Amino acid sequence: MTFVQIIDCKTTRVDDLNRLMDKWVEQTKGKRTATHSIVGTDRSDASHVVEIVEFPSYEDAMRNSQLPETDRIFREMVALCDEMPTFTDLDVVRDESLTKANVRRLLEMIASEDDTALLDEVLAEGYHDHDPTNPQDTYGMDAVRREVRMWRDAFDFRFTVEDQIAEGDRVCTRWTWNGTHNGDFMGIQPTGMDVTMTGTVIHRCREDGKLVEGWWQYDMLGLMGQLGAVEA
Secondary structure, X not given: XXXXXXXXXXXXXXXXXXXXXXXXXXXXXXXXXXXXXXXXXXXXXXXEEEEEEEEOOHHHHHHHHOXXXXXXXXXXXXXXXXOOOEEEEEEOOOOOOHXXXXXXXXXXXXXHOOOHHHHHHOEEEEEEEEOOOOOOOEEHHHHHHHHHHHHHHHEEEEEEEEEEEEEOOEEEEEEEEEEEEOOOXXXXXXXXXXXXXXXXXXXXEOOOOOEEEEEEEEOHHHHHHHOOOOOO
């Protein structure tokens, strides 16, 4: 996201305004340059309506404004409003998803935070983990802390986030894990070896950004091969 336009208007005909927006989307199909649109009403004044429209660039927004369909819809929009709508053009200087930041924070805490009680900062109570290497899913903070301690007792490790994609209440993170095997791991005595593993996790997030569920996939077979537990 590099450019956002905010449209403020006053109207008691919000349903008609929504139908007008649907009409604009239909008429500009294949032509419009907007990539995302959010419409909200003010909790303290239901007649105050704000639309936030995202564009790849200012130039794309201007091309969108010059469409004849956009001009017609704007004139109809003005007719629905109690006063002339106002426009605010914003160049985006920072775009950070708190859910993505919380996932990064979780991976950092798993690897390095001595006080596992601090996991409460990013995980919701009753957090539910799906891990194909475990016979049962992990439920709740106590179970998560036991899982974290098991990995920490066996390895000194860290995560490197390679990619993150957020959509709706989901965050997908592709990571690389690097560790040194210095403790018992599934019956394998410490080898002192430096090992690595790649994986992906999808998290479901609450409205406040806390993580409520996770689905992990990672190369456990490759890790066991590096430790000499299976044939490489």
